[in-house]
Amino acid sequence: MRSFFLSASLMVLAAGAVAEPLKLDLTLTPQVSAGAVTGWSVESRFDTTAGDPVMRFTIPKTLGPLQRIPDRLSHITAHDDKGLLNLTASDGTGYMGAPAQIFTTDRAPVGDVILSYDVATSQETISGPNWELRAEGPGSSAQGSSILLLPDQEKPYEVSIRWDLKQLPQGARSITSYARDPKAVTEPISRLRQTYFMAGNLISTPDDLTTPSVFRAASTAINNHPQKPLLDWSSDAYTRMSGYFGFSSPPPFTVLMRSNIYGGTSGTAGPEGLIATMAPQASELGIKSLISHEMVHVYLHGLMEADDSGRNPDAGWFTEGIAVYYQRRAPFMTGLFTPDQFLEDFNETARAYYSNIRINVAMSEAIKNFWTDPRQRIQPYNRGSMYFHVLDGQIRAKSGGERTLDDVVRAYLKRHNDGLSVTEKDWMDLLVAELGPQAKTEFEAMMNGAVQIPASNALGICFKRVETRMPVFELGFEMSSLINRPRVIAGLDPVSPAAKAGLKDGDVVTNTLIIDAIQDDPREPITLKIERDGQKHDITFSPQGRLTKGYLWQRVKGVSDKKCAV
Numbered sequence: 001m002r003s004f005f006l007s008a009s010l011m012v013l014a015a016g017a018v019a020e021p022l023k024l025d026l027t028l029t030p031q032v033s034a035g036a037v038t039g040w041s042v043e044s045r046f047d048t049t050a051g052d053p054v055m056r057f058t059i060p061k062t063l064g065p066l067q068r069i070p071d072r073l074s075h076i077t078a079h080d081d082k083g084l085l086n087l088t089a090s091d092g093t094g095y096m097g098a099p100a101q102i103f104t105t106d107r108a109p110v111g112d113v114i115l116s117y118d119v120a121t122s123q124e125t126i127s128g129p130n131w132e133l134r135a136e137g138p139g140s141s142a143q144g145s146s147i148l149l150l151p152d153q154e155k156p157y158e159v160s161i162r163w164d165l166k167q168l169p170q171g172a173r174s175i176t177s178y179a180r181d182p183k184a185v186t187e188p189i190s191r192l193r194q195t196y197f198m199a200g201n202l203i204s205t206p207d208d209l210t211t212p213s214v215f216r217a218a219s220t221a222i223n224n225h226p227q228k229p230l231l232d233w234s235s236d237a238y239t240r241m242s243g244y245f246g247f248s249s250p251p252p253f254t255v256l257m258r259s260n261i262y263g264g265t266s267g268t269a270g271p272e273g274l275i276a277t278m279a280p281q282a283s284e285l286g287i288k289s290l291i292s293h294e295m296v297h298v299y300l301h302g303l304m305e306a307d308d309s310g311r312n313p314d315a316g317w318f319t320e321g322i323a324v325y326y327q328r329r330a331p332f333m334t335g336l337f338t339p340d341q342f343l344e345d346f347n348e349t350a351r352a353y354y355s356n357i358r359i360n361v362a363m364s365e366a367i368k369n370f371w372t373d374p375r376q377r378i379q380p381y382n383r384g385s386m387y388f389h390v391l392d393g394q395i396r397a398k399s400g401g402e403r404t405l406d407d408v409v410r411a412y413l414k415r416h417n418d419g420l421s422v423t424e425k426d427w428m429d430l431l432v433a434e435l436g437p438q439a440k441t442e443f444e445a446m447m448n449g450a451v452q453i454p455a456s457n458a459l460g461i462c463f464k465r466v467e468t469r470m471p472v473f474e475l476g477f478e479m480s481s482l483i484n485r486p487r488v489i490a491g492l493d494p495v496s497p498a499a500k501a502g503l504k505d506g507d508v509v510t511n512t513l514i515i516d517a518i519q520d521d522p523r524e525p526i527t528l529k530i531e532r533d534g535q536k537h538d539i540t541f542s543p544q545g546r547l548t549k550g551y552l553w554q555r556v557k558g559v560s561d562k563k564c565a566v
Contacts, residue, residue, distance in 0.1 A: 021158040021186035022047035026148075028174075029164040030140055030199050031118065037135035037168075037200070039072075039120040040147065047157075048080075048109045055113060057087075057103045057149040058094035063131050065371050069146055070101035072120040072133070076149070078103075081111030094152060095145075095190055103149060119147045130268050130275050136259045139172070139200015139220035143268070143275065145193040154188040163199055174199040175209055175218045177254035177273030194270035198256050205231040214250060215239070219257035221277070225284045227257065233336075234291050240334035241292065245299040246413075253298075255291065264517025265290045269297035279517075289345050292336070293327035300326075303412060303422050317363050317447070318427070321384015322409070324349060325392075332565055339462055339555070339564040346389075346459065347552050352520045353382035353452075354550030357472045360449035373479060374515035386452035390442075393458025394435055401566075408434055453551060462564035463553045473522040474545025477503070482513060489530070498528075501541035507532050518543065 029041040048055075057078075060069055070089075078085040086106040094100025105113075121140065122132040133142035144150075163174040177196040179187075202209070202218040205228070209216060215235045219227040234255045242250035253272055260266055260277035267276040267290045274294035278287050297319070304318040328345040331337040337345070353359065358366070358375040366379040392405035408430050416422045431439040446452060456465035475482070476496025481489045487509035492499050507530040518526050527540045 021156045022049070024157040024159045024189070024192075025162070026159065026192075027162045027164060028197060028199070029166075030168055032167040037121060037140040039118050040133060040140070040142075041118050042116065042147065042149075044115045044149070046113045046115070046151065048111065048113055052109055054108055055085075055105045056152045057115060058092075058100040058152045059149050060094060060145055061091070061099045061101055063145060066122075066124060066132055066146070068124075069132070072122065073149070074118050074120070076103065076115075076117040078105060078113060078115045080109045080113045085109065085113065095150075095193060102152070115149060117149065122146075130258070130260075130266055130277050134258065134261075136220055136261075137222060139168075139198060139202060139258075141196065141198035141220065141256060141258050141275070143193075143270070144195045144197065147197075148192055150189050150192060154190060156186045157189055157192075158186050159192060161197075165199060168200060172200055173202045173204070173209055173218075175202065175204070175216060175254065175256065177256070177270065179252070179272070191271060196254065196256050196270065196273055196275045198258070203227045203231065205235050215253050215255075217255035217257070221257045221259045223259070223278050223280055223282060223287070225282075225287070230257070230284070230287055230291075231255070233288060237288070237292055237331065237336055238295065240336060241295055241299070241330050244330050244334050247299070257287075260514070262512045262514045264514045266514070266516075267291070267294040269294040269301075272298075274298065285341055285344060288331070288336075289327050292331050293323050296323040296326040296330065300409075300413070302416055304427065305421060305423050316367070316380030317384040317387070318424075320380045321388055324381050324385035325388040325405075335565075339561050342564075343459075343463060343553060343555065348520055349382050349385055350552055351470060351550065352378065352473075353386055355470050355472050355522055355548065356382070356519065357474060357545065359383075359451060362449050363447045372483065374483075374519065375473065375479070378516055378519060383446065383452055386454065387443075387446050389454040389458050390452050391431070391435075391439075393455040396458070397455065398435060403434070459553055460564055460566050462556055462559045462561075464556050465551050466554055468550055468552055469547045470550040471522045471544035472546055472548050473519045473543055475543050476541075476545075477505075479515070482509060482515060497541040497544055498539070501539050502537070503528065503530070503539050503541070504532065507537075507539075510536075 025045040027043040030037050031039045031041055063069065076087060078087055087103040088106065090102050090104065092100055092102045094102065119133055121135045124132065131143035131146045133140065133147050159178060161176055161178060165172045165174060175198050198218055198220065200220050202220060204218040206213050215238050217231040217234050219231060221227060238250065238253055251272060255273065256275045258277050260279045263279040265278050265282050265286050267274055276290050276294060300322060328337065328342050332342040356375055358379065361376055361379060363379065366376040369376045388405060395403050395405055395408065411430055412422055412427060415426060428440055428443060476493045476498035477489050478491035481487060489503060489505055489507040489509065492503060492505045509528050509530050511529040513526060522544045523542055525540050525542045527538055530537050530539060
């Protein structure tokens with residue numbers, strides 16, 4: 001089995017910081033009304049030092065498409081050893097330059113500062129990052145960025161987290177992805193923003209979450225598949241994939257799972273943890289691919305730094321493309337996926353890629369329209385991963401099977417671990433050394449929208465490419481009809497499957513769909529719940545447009561499974 005050098009970011013997480021810390025004591029109390037969690041009460045006790053200026057507490061105003069985050073905060077009070085601290089709210093810039101709501105004290109603090117407030121559960125009906133406070137039958141969960149008012153100064157803190165679960169049913173438990181031993185790890189306050197929190201009737205691995213364990217996982221998700229086996233699989237995946245990426249002694253890691261009320265799967269990775277969401281009908285393979293995808297983000301965090309190219313490396317052709325590539329390759333190479341599971345996951349990406357009518361959009365445009373056009377949003381993921389499959393096939397062919405993309409990624413990781421730059425230019429230098437100057441030309445073509453078609457044997461001797469005709473994904477009306485609020489159908493094509501199913505301009509859509517998920521296969525029917533003239537209707541159709549040329553892969557007959565993982 002090939003293995004990777006350990007990402008420097010994981011080394012840092014394992015080692016911890018050494019600065020003399022302040023203390024921060026955080027208490028979270030889920031609030032219950034009529035048997036349902038309606039929000040959390042938060043109390044934060046901050047150390048201060050003599051001479052500190054007035055304190056500024058910030059929380060993001062938006063997180064991607066998630067809106068009105070500060071509006072869910074109420075009953076905000078602060079006091080110190082001297083008494084009440086009056087807070088003035090204003091708009092400004094917070095963590096990493098993002099728009100934020102800022103609460104400023106009216107004087108310098110004296111002694112410890114205690115900040116208290118309530119956070120309401122989100123009722124947003126728009127899909128987005130899995131960060132907001134959500135409640136479901138078994139429990140509630142959130143990322144710190146959406147619930148915590150934190151100082152805008154990046155000082156190191158020794159953090160203790162306490163839960164008050166007295167309002168929850170007997171047997172309720174809690175879990176966070178913050179450091180297990182806060183006295184051993186001190187980090188800037190921003191670490192809390194990236195921490196995941198969950199409480200309720202948890203299914204977990206290990207069964208006793210108080211048992212010392214490198215890996216912990218918990219779920220409140222409502223899904224057609226039992227959660228305990230998925231949690232156990234994620235534990236096995238962390239062990240095997242850590243070895244694959246060169247981490248023989250992995251640091252503590254936490255996986256949290258919750259429901260996705262909009263359908264499909266979605267996830268977000270953070271330091272030492274990830275959160276994954278799933279719809280009730282999400283497939284077992286889809287959930288496992290999501291978990292491995294987010295783990296890859298943690299292993300390869302820090303690669304592709306900004307340079308003078310003018311491109312935004314965070315936009316995802318590399319970070320998301322490489323995560324999609326390894327979400328199937330790493331489990332396949334470590335025995336977590338069978339050849340058929342690897343192929344199914346790959347073909348799902350291939351079908352979504354080749355059936356996308358925005359397949360030729362420039363990557364810069366796809367990034368600009370990331371949150372407004374889901375057809376463009378998936379280009380960094382799907383085109384990026386197909387680009388890496390193209391590269392892998394080219395490297396295998398040129399080296400006579402002696403080298404793969406893994407070798408180039410390993411060299412790139414080594415630069416990162418050695419403290420060297422890992423920019424787009426550095427990546428391109430490695431590719432040119434491997435494949436020749438045409439690698440640069442082909443990269444620019446990919447960024448400008450060239451269709452990526454891996455060689456027939458790019459996936460190894462077990463699989464071959466087959467040309468096929470497939471319908472493009474086409475709703476048959478303006479995409480904004482499902483994004484803007486209220487969701488009103490506009491621009492309906494009278495000959496589209498949607499129109500033929502009975503949809504009309506002016507219909508008000510009352511359910512939320514994750515368009516990213518329904519793009520995977522335009523042949524699959526979707527249902528819109530609509531209101532028209534005071535009447536409610538369900539309209540079901542398949543979002544199929546014209547036929548286009550595409551490619552899928554299939555098994556080569558006569559080749560045993562044992563020869564596939566190369």
